[in-house]
Amino acid sequence: MEEQLRVGLVGAGPWATTVHAPGIADHPGTRLASVWARKPEAAAELAATHGAEVASTPDDLLSTVDAVAFAVPPEVQADIAAKAAALGKHLILEKPIASTVDDAERLADAVERAGVASLVLLTRRYAPETKELLTQLHRTGSWSGADAQWLSGSLLTGPYSHSPWRHERGALHDLGPHVFDLLDISLGRITDVLAAHVSDAGLWRLVFAHEGGATSSATLSMSLPLQPSVAELTVYGEHGYRRLATSGTSARDCYTLLLDDFVAMVHSGTTEHPLDVRRGLHLQRIIALAGERAGR
Numbered sequence: 001m002e003e004q005l006r007v008g009l010v011g012a013g014p015w016a017t018t019v020h021a022p023g024i025a026d027h028p029g030t031r032l033a034s035v036w037a038r039k040p041e042a043a044a045e046l047a048a049t050h051g052a053e054v055a056s057t058p059d060d061l062l063s064t065v066d067a068v069a070f071a072v073p074p075e076v077q078a079d080i081a082a083k084a085a086a087l088g089k090h091l092i093l094e095k096p097i098a099s100t101v102d103d104a105e106r107l108a109d110a111v112e113r114a115g116v117a118s119l120v121l122l123t124r125r126y127a128p129e130t131k132e133l134l135t136q137l138h139r140t141g142s143w144s145g146a147d148a149q150w151l152s153g154s155l156l157t158g159p160y161s162h163s164p165w166r167h168e169r170g171a172l173h174d175l176g177p178h179v180f181d182l183l184d185i186s187l188g189r190i191t192d193v194l195a196a197h198v199s200d201a202g203l204w205r206l207v208f209a210h211e212g213g214a215t216s217s218a219t220l221s222m223s224l225p226l227q228p229s230v231a232e233l234t235v236y237g238e239h240g241y242r243r244l245a246t247s248g249t250s251a252r253d254c255y256t257l258l259l260d261d262f263v264a265m266v267h268s269g270t271t272e273h274p275l276d277v278r279r280g281l282h283l284q285r286i287i288a289l290a291g292e293r294a295g296r
Helices: 014-026 040-050 058-062 074-086 101-114 128-140 164-174 176-187 251-268 277-293
Strands: 005-010 030-036 067-070 090-093 118-120 143-151 190-198 204-210 215-221 230-237 240-245
Touching: 005 014, 005 058, 005 074, 014 030, 014 040, 014 251, 030 040, 030 058, 030 251, 058 074, 067 074, 074 090, 074 101, 074 164, 090 251, 090 277, 101 277, 118 251, 118 277, 128 176, 128 240, 143 176, 164 176, 164 204, 164 215, 164 277, 176 190, 176 204, 176 215, 176 230, 176 277, 190 277, 204 277
Parallel strands: 005 030, 005 067, 067 090, 090 118, 143 215
Antiparallel strands: 143 230, 190 204, 204 215, 230 240
């Protein structure tokens, strides 16, 4: 393997164009080697921008790279990622990691069998301000509750408003992994979904139980005409009140920090990380349970 990882990118939509491709191309430890997308013209345009090759098929891409980054719907990602892992390719996964728990389990099993590195792009977890807050929370302990609000109009207008899978699956699958991950790491592992309701307009209200007895709530929507979007987490307990707003480190900078960890994992032979594929599987199970509680 070259010192600089050859990374293939699966997908050429807005997120691939603004975050994945430039992040990989600009990082000193990675090189954008190949791009494949279901729309060949989009793959060609993105590849040309960054001096990468265009792959005619996913198999073509897998034959020329050390690692694969994904920016495609979860049902597309799960199948290609499992094949990539079996071929020894390291993985940068989008959330959710699959469309069902069964597919997520198969992917996690494939990664474990192959012994490859994997990271899930839970963007805010790589931000320094998030890490600082979590350090404070874990140092003091005794937090009894938390509330999260992730509200936007991204299905109404903007680059993701024409995304079929986001319209089909809504905020639970797109925003949910970010929110559930932050609640889980702040208060302790989520053990149950106590209540879940979704309105006809796609507004989700959820209540969670955590190991140790804490409870939390989340409100999610991608169909509210808000500008700017609202993305906040508050945690409270005997030590008072802490708040995290997600208007700090940019998504591009968070992705660079992910790549720092990813490159270090690959070169050191490390396959375990707090945000590896097993984290994605845990979040997939929470999504499924929330959907079940809401009758979805």
